[in-house]
Amino acid sequence: MAISTTDTAPVTTASAPAKQAPPPRWRSREALTAWLFILPSLIGFLIFTAGPVVAAGVISLLNWNLFSAPTWAGLHNFARLGPDPTFWSALGSTAYFTLVSVPLTILVSLALALLLNQGVKRIAIFRSLLLLPYATITVAVAFVWIWLYIPHDGLVNAVLGWFGINGPAWLISDTWAMPALILMSVWKSFGFGMVVFLAGLQAIPQQLYESARVDGTSPWKSFRHITLPMLSPALFFVIVTSVIGSFQVFDQALIMTNGGPGTRTTTLVMYIYRTGFENYDQGYAAAQSLVLFAFIILITAAQFMFQRKLVHYDN
Amino acid sequence: MSTNLTRRSVLQLGGLAGIAFAAGCSSGPPAGAATWAMWSSSAAEKKVWEDFGKYVEQQLGVKSVATLTPSSGYPTKLDLQLVSGTASLVTALNGTLIPTYAARGAHRPLDDLIAADPDFKLDDFYETSRKISGFNNKTYAIGFDVAPTVMYYNKDLLKKQGVPLPSRTEPMSWATFRDLAKQLTKPGEQYGFTCAPAIDDLVSWIYCAGGNVMSADASRSALGDPEAMEALQFVIDLFVKDKVTPPIKNLVTESSLSNFMQGNVAFMQNGPWQVVNARKAKFDWDIIPFPAGANGSTPRVSGSSFAIPSGVREGAELDLAWKLLKTLTSTGALDIYAKAGRNNPARLSAGSAFQPPPDNLGIVQDILAGKIAGGHAFDVTTNWNQVKQLLGQDLPRTFLGQVSVPEAINGLTPRLDVLMRQHLDTVRQATARKG
Numbered sequence: 014m015a016i017s018t019t020d021t022a023p024v025t026t027a028s029a030p031a032k033q034a035p036p037p038r039w040r041s042r043e044a045l046t047a048w049l050f051i052l053p054s055l056i057g058f059l060i061f062t063a064g065p066v067v068a069a070g071v072i073s074l075l076n077w078n079l080f081s082a083p084t085w086a087g088l089h090n091f092a093r094l095g096p097d098p099t100f101w102s103a104l105g106s107t108a109y110f111t112l113v114s115v116p117l118t119i120l121v122s123l124a125l126a127l128l129l130n131q132g133v134k135r136i137a138i139f140r141s142l143l144l145l146p147y148a149t150i151t152v153a154v155a156f157v158w159i160w161l162y163i164p165h166d167g168l169v170n171a172v173l174g175w176f177g178i179n180g181p182a183w184l185i186s187d188t189w190a191m192p193a194l195i196l197m198s199v200w201k202s203f204g205f206g207m208v209v210f211l212a213g214l215q216a217i218p219q220q221l222y223e224s225a226r227v228d229g230t231s232p233w234k235s236f237r238h239i240t241l242p243m244l245s246p247a248l249f250f251v252i253v254t255s256v257i258g259s260f261q262v263f264d265q266a267l268i269m270t271n272g273g274p275g276t277r278t279t280t281l282v283m284y285i286y287r288t289g290f291e292n293y294d295q296g297y298a299a300a301q302s303l304v305l306f307a308f309i310i311l312i313t314a315a316q317f318m319f320q321r322k323l324v325h326y327d328n
Numbered sequence: 329m330s331t332n333l334t335r336r337s338v339l340q341l342g343g344l345a346g347i348a349f350a351a352g353c354s355s356g357p358p359a360g361a362a363t364w365a366m367w368s369s370s371a372a373e374k375k376v377w378e379d380f381g382k383y384v385e386q387q388l389g390v391k392s393v394a395t396l397t398p399s400s401g402y403p404t405k406l407d408l409q410l411v412s413g414t415a416s417l418v419t420a421l422n423g424t425l426i427p428t429y430a431a432r433g434a435h436r437p438l439d440d441l442i443a444a445d446p447d448f449k450l451d452d453f454y455e456t457s458r459k460i461s462g463f464n465n466k467t468y469a470i471g472f473d474v475a476p477t478v479m480y481y482n483k484d485l486l487k488k489q490g491v492p493l494p495s496r497t498e499p500m501s502w503a504t505f506r507d508l509a510k511q512l513t514k515p516g517e518q519y520g521f522t523c524a525p526a527i528d529d530l531v532s533w534i535y536c537a538g539g540n541v542m543s544a545d546a547s548r549s550a551l552g553d554p555e556a557m558e559a560l561q562f563v564i565d566l567f568v569k570d571k572v573t574p575p576i577k578n579l580v581t582e583s584s585l586s587n588f589m590q591g592n593v594a595f596m597q598n599g600p601w602q603v604v605n606a607r608k609a610k611f612d613w614d615i616i617p618f619p620a621g622a623n624g625s626t627p628r629v630s631g632s633s634f635a636i637p638s639g640v641r642e643g644a645e646l647d648l649a650w651k652l653l654k655t656l657t658s659t660g661a662l663d664i665y666a667k668a669g670r671n672n673p674a675r676l677s678a679g680s681a682f683q684p685p686p687d688n689l690g691i692v693q694d695i696l697a698g699k700i701a702g703g704h705a706f707d708v709t710t711n712w713n714q715v716k717q718l719l720g721q722d723l724p725r726t727f728l729g730q731v732s733v734p735e736a737i738n739g740l741t742p743r744l745d746v747l748m749r750q751h752l753d754t755v756r757q758a759t760a761r762k763g
Contacts, residue, residue, distance in 0.1 A: 078432045079407060079410075079411050079432070079434075080410060080411065080429070080432040080433050080434040080638075081432055081433050081761075159578055159580065159581060162578070163577045163578065164575070164577055165575075165577075182576075182577070182728075184578050184579070184580070185576060185577075185578060185579055185724075185728050187725075187730055268580065269578075269580065270579070270580060271579065271580050271720075272721070273579055273720075273721060273724060273725075274579065274724060274725050274728060274730060275721055275722060275725055275730075276721055279721075287713075287717060290404055290407065291403075291713045291714075291717065292711065292713055292714045292717070293407075293428070293432065293713075
């Protein structure tokens, strides 16, 4: 207890004991316990997330081939981005992948979630089965899809053949390599969105639908005016995470096409990896990483701005 | 039984766990151990390196600790170890990466160690191995295998088609080879030839035509020169025009060995390092010298070597590293390597240990010794990964018929020229650093 002993201090009396001031909120027992629990995550975040971001910022200003001492490059590594055709081609491929794969994944996820939400018996079994592609490691899935895409003997072209369609040589075609990659990625990742949407759908109060039914509202109108607004937080979450994930696409493209044919499927992360770890140009790779980081931040910020108008929170 | 844990006891337990974790992390090889790094992707390879380890322990009387990594991840792991100062005393290197590492100061030159060691005879290594292991007139590594590209052929298939078996010593001409490949092709059923749709295989044809990837002074790309263009067009025609090759299904999984092992391909371009795998074939096969172009039969000669990282500086550590490197590349160790059939050893005195089958395996040593046909050390730059990446983007499209050879080369040349200039800058910087 802090009692002032100066002359100007107010005198306390025995009959009226001083009221003990509560410790600041950050020093309270609960707060300290909370900090203790947060600490491991915080240390991990500082070392493995914030640290590398800061390090990338520093490295982007250096010429560094890993083995020799780095030298100062200033903004030269950023200036190199402009005239580098592979960087822009990789950015274009990544944007193409994102613009097509994210809406497709969301549509498939939402459709399946809506189907499963129709009182399907043993829903847990279906949910688990549909989540399997998401839970399977990408390397294994990619190899399976390579075989599915084989021009003459692969399952995809065999199925197309049943309908009289002569399927392309998917992974070596200028036109079809990226769509093939997107198709595989949609199959691989729809399970995540589906589970989130299913949880969102099951949280919508049934009385809203019952009232709509009493009013004679059509199923489409119910979907538009009840389901979609109530599901918008889940939809927003899936869109944000899918866009971020799509901008970081790497492993499936590396395994299935190695970025080809030409640079048709060379994604930005693949180019960054090659620049940094195969070409030993760490400074330039770090500059590319920061640009990718900036793109993701900008796009995510834009999404958060839009969500104020489009996302409906019940509370 | 329930136990109430106090905050203090939780912290104590956490502290103990931390100490245990730290102790686990800090356990490295024992002091004075002979540590070496190598790629290893199969049980058979692992067995060879285990035998190497026993040989090292027997020869040096110290513990051998080998860090084995699958070949695909080996360069990245080695880079991280070199940067973090945790690399082994001796590290294996693919010949194409030796200039890359040497120019960046990742490995030390060995000339001072060789000069101070009268027991070590560099002359016992094939000249091409020595060329591959050097950079900027310095020796940066000592070879453990070296071999020219040869032509494998399916004896059973040729006999079945009534085609006389090719000469075991005289390389056939390109024209003869092309005619033979066409004659042996039955579309969709049987094919005349297979190779990888990549620069690694194309370069043998380019050397045989008298061309190269880069000019003699490495200042510009030479792929647009007539000799190289002739070679590129010849091979691409085999794929696109003559269609004597199995159709490419996927560039990532395309494997000439896998095509050949199907038993319906007459000729496969590959190195003797595939002998160990080809021995599993269910048909009779052999090897012959590479077809001769305008410059003769001078296919690429590739090899791998052992080097000492720059972090190993002086004293007992450097002494042990040199002894270890000598042991790993000694005739005794390379005999183990060759007897296991992995590849042709880099030493002349260990060559006889690489035994047939195939019947004509002896041509590998004859080519390296200059007795028949010839070979051309694989010329690479200090940024070979970048050159390879660039070529890997655009050249496969010619194999698919998506672009013509002149279109591909015209598109590639300005970017290749930039890489050549960067290579010369790197060489200049390395030379200045040395001075």
